[in-house]
Amino acid sequence: MRRQVGVWLLIGTMGLMASAAVSDAVAQEKTIKIGALFPLSGPGAYFGAQDKQGIELALEELNKVGVNGYKFTIQYEDSACSPLPASQAAKRLLDQYKPDVIIGEECSDATLAIMPIIAQAKTPMINAGSSSIKITDPGNPYTFRIMPDEVMQGVDIATQAYNKLNARTAVLLYENTNAGIGNAKVFKDTFEKLGGKIVADIGFGRDVNDFTSIATRIAGVGKVDVIPTYTLEGQGLKITQALAQAGVVKGGDGAAIQLGTIWLPFGFEQKAGKAALGYVRIVQFDPTDQRDAVKNFVAGFKAKFNAEPTHINAHAYDQIMLIADVVKRGAKDAQSIRDTLAATKDFKGVTGSVEFDKNNQNIKMDTIHYMETRPDLSWNALKWN
Amino acid sequence: MSATIVAQQAINGIVLGSLYVLVALGLTLIYGVLVQINFAHADFVTLGAFAAYFLMHLTGASYLASIGAALGVGALLGWAINLTIFAPLRHKGSELLPLIATIGVSTMMQNAMLAWFGPVPYAFETPYSQQVYRVAGTFFTLQSVIIIAVSGATIAALYAFMKFTFLGKALRAVAQDRETAALMGINPNHLIMLTIVISSALAGMAGAMLAPVLVLTPFAGTSVIVKAFAIVIIGGFGNVEGTILAGLLVGLIESFTTQFLDPGLIDIVVFGLLLAMLAFRPTGLVSERREENV
Numbered sequence: 001m002r003r004q005v006g007v008w009l010l011i012g013t014m015g016l017m018a019s020a021a022v023s024d025a026v027a028q029e030k031t032i033k034i035g036a037l038f039p040l041s042g043p044g045a046y047f048g049a050q051d052k053q054g055i056e057l058a059l060e061e062l063n064k065v066g067v068n069g070y071k072f073t074i075q076y077e078d079s080a081c082s083p084l085p086a087s088q089a090a091k092r093l094l095d096q097y098k099p100d101v102i103i104g105e106e107c108s109d110a111t112l113a114i115m116p117i118i119a120q121a122k123t124p125m126i127n128a129g130s131s132s133i134k135i136t137d138p139g140n141p142y143t144f145r146i147m148p149d150e151v152m153q154g155v156d157i158a159t160q161a162y163n164k165l166n167a168r169t170a171v172l173l174y175e176n177t178n179a180g181i182g183n184a185k186v187f188k189d190t191f192e193k194l195g196g197k198i199v200a201d202i203g204f205g206r207d208v209n210d211f212t213s214i215a216t217r218i219a220g221v222g223k224v225d226v227i228p229t230y231t232l233e234g235q236g237l238k239i240t241q242a243l244a245q246a247g248v249v250k251g252g253d254g255a256a257i258q259l260g261t262i263w264l265p266f267g268f269e270q271k272a273g274k275a276a277l278g279y280v281r282i283v284q285f286d287p288t289d290q291r292d293a294v295k296n297f298v299a300g301f302k303a304k305f306n307a308e309p310t311h312i313n314a315h316a317y318d319q320i321m322l323i324a325d326v327v328k329r330g331a332k333d334a335q336s337i338r339d340t341l342a343a344t345k346d347f348k349g350v351t352g353s354v355e356f357d358k359n360n361q362n363i364k365m366d367t368i369h370y371m372e373t374r375p376d377l378s379w380n381a382l383k384w385n
Numbered sequence: 386m387s388a389t390i391v392a393q394q395a396i397n398g399i400v401l402g403s404l405y406v407l408v409a410l411g412l413t414l415i416y417g418v419l420v421q422i423n424f425a426h427a428d429f430v431t432l433g434a435f436a437a438y439f440l441m442h443l444t445g446a447s448y449l450a451s452i453g454a455a456l457g458v459g460a461l462l463g464w465a466i467n468l469t470i471f472a473p474l475r476h477k478g479s480e481l482l483p484l485i486a487t488i489g490v491s492t493m494m495q496n497a498m499l500a501w502f503g504p505v506p507y508a509f510e511t512p513y514s515q516q517v518y519r520v521a522g523t524f525f526t527l528q529s530v531i532i533i534a535v536s537g538a539t540i541a542a543l544y545a546f547m548k549f550t551f552l553g554k555a556l557r558a559v560a561q562d563r564e565t566a567a568l569m570g571i572n573p574n575h576l577i578m579l580t581i582v583i584s585s586a587l588a589g590m591a592g593a594m595l596a597p598v599l600v601l602t603p604f605a606g607t608s609v610i611v612k613a614f615a616i617v618i619i620g621g622f623g624n625v626e627g628t629i630l631a632g633l634l635v636g637l638i639e640s641f642t643t644q645f646l647d648p649g650l651i652d653i654v655v656f657g658l659l660l661a662m663l664a665f666r667p668t669g670l671v672s673e674r675r676e677e678n679v
Contacts, residue, residue, distance in 0.1 A: 042604060045504025176649050204648040207608045209599050212397045213643035220390045234506035234600030245517050245526060252517075271508035273515075
């Protein structure tokens with residue numbers, strides 16, 4: 001009798017173990033694998049560090065209960081904001097991790113390099129940091145962009161500069177990359193069409209450290225109303241300070257207004273100091289937005305990281321939340337995620353809304369907010385859109 | 386084109402060139418004595434910059450004190466790395482091993498700094514970079530004056546050390562012929578250690594001087610090191626006077642290329658000059674026998 005009880009106990013235990021194993025296997029199947037391609041080294045590494053924070057916060061919230069029975073896992077690869085390492089990272093990610101969806105890159109050159117690779121693997125990719133028009137025009141069926149492209153931003157900022165700031169002369173300052181050159185060209189075309197004049201067109205490499213010579217050249221070109229600037233945060237800081245030292249911009253008692261788009265994160269003004277006074281720029285995340293989603297995101301971010309969120313944190317958070325949204329709408333693998341993403345009509349993220357056109361470009365403009373730097377280095381929302 | 390703009394770009398070029406000289410001097414010194422390229426030099430510069438930054442921001446020390454601290458950190462690091470990595474490899478008799486080790490040290494330091502300091506650029510402000518003087522249509526900051534003064538003083542001190550002190554003469558003897566110097570009672574290993582310590586100290590100090598100019602990240606030094614290598618070659622491998630001349634020349638080329646051509650062409654002009662030097666004057670701007678360079 002005792003032996004029979006022992007046998008039944010053994011069978012029961014084995015049954016429970018088998019059931020647990022099956023349940024584990026099912027749980028394993030109910031996972032959406034996200035591959036993340038972000039710069040974790042090099043001059044664009046600040047993007048990757050802030051992207052990771054936004055992602056971690058989103059995953060922490062989502063994985064508490066899951067979505068439609070799915071949990072989310074992530075694997076990062078360092079794509080270094082540069083085409084070659086980005087291509088290698090993409091191949092590594094696809095070969096080894098086999099993600100259902102990819103998020104990244106930040107820099108346009110890197111994004112353009114990995115697009116054919118992810119399309120060949122039929123894996124969708126959501127981008128929130130690269131502005132080059134080439135990414136979605138013509139683009140490919142697997143690449144989606146949730147932020148405005150360079151044309152949407154460039155046309156808008158040039159028009160606002162001409163109409164709202166009465167700017168008639170401009171100096172273009174940009175890094176010699178796809179995104180830098182593309183953004184500057186859109187501004188130039190729009191501004192000149194409106195009747196404005198470009199008095200100097202200055203491109204520079206990412207290895208330039210001292211911008212005093214460039215500021216000197218700008219100081220010598222005569223009256224300048226606006227200086228649209230397209231560069232990463234580090235060089236952006238040095239440019240703003242050099243322009244102030246040369247007495248060109250308001251921060252250096254000059255008359256010109258520096259214009260910028262989304263390249264610079266929240267906190268830029270505090271680092272640049274008085275030199276940033278009067279800087280007008282597009283930000284794609286307004287931390288003072290009174291929507292519940294934004295308030296919850298800001299509160300959650302502060303609680304987790306003891307810091308104010310930047311637009312980079314917010315973009316990464318939105319990328320994950322958009323994936324969760326398509327899973328909620330029934331997507332479960334790479335192909336269905338792609339198809340459901342393409343059908344997105346009114347996703348409400350913390351940076352704004354998302355609706356994709358036939359090229360997978362977000363057509364919503366409520367992600368563009370204009371801010372001007374006040375004397376105390378805080379933001380004055382210009383409410384131009 | 387007004388004379389004021391030309392004068393302003395000349396000032397800009399001399400300030401930038403002085404910074405390049407500070408970075409390149411350490412490289413020149415090591416090449417002159419060891420005939421070795423130190424690929425980790427850029428990271429010594431970066432660490433010096435961070436040492437100065439944190440000393441100023443955590444303890445409230447003055448900028449000038451932070452320059453001294455960066456010099457000390459550089460010297461200490463050079464001593465430690467030579468003792469634990471370079472010297473043991475040199476004693477194995479291969480010249481290639483220490484060279485490869487400098488690449489390893491560079492990668493290790495970059496990633497260690499990335500882990501410690503993070504990738505977000507730091508804004509290194511000194512009280513002097515905000516003080517702008519405007520004279521006869523030109524402008525310069527007090528920071529620029531300090532850069533030129535410290536660079537000048539460093540060059541003079543190094544020159545005096547090499548020419549007029551016993552250690553300097555011994556170091557030149559080791560550069561000329563290590564074995565004969567040893568027969569004369571000079572311990573080459575001590576002198577090699579001294580060379581690496583001086584070179585690293587110069588790199589650390591250059592970091593503190595560059596930090597307010599550079600975009601301060603764990604990769605900051607790499608953005609100037611390629612130019613510094615070019616300066617060492619243009620100046621004449623291991624030649625101190627040539628390095629000073631070439632550093633100032635490259636600074637001026639950058640300024641005037643920005644003004645008259647395009648900043649996107651700077652590297653083409655600088656490295657075009659480097660190729661021209663290699664083709665037509667491979668001994669560099671100041672030609673001497675390598676053994677007499679240091």
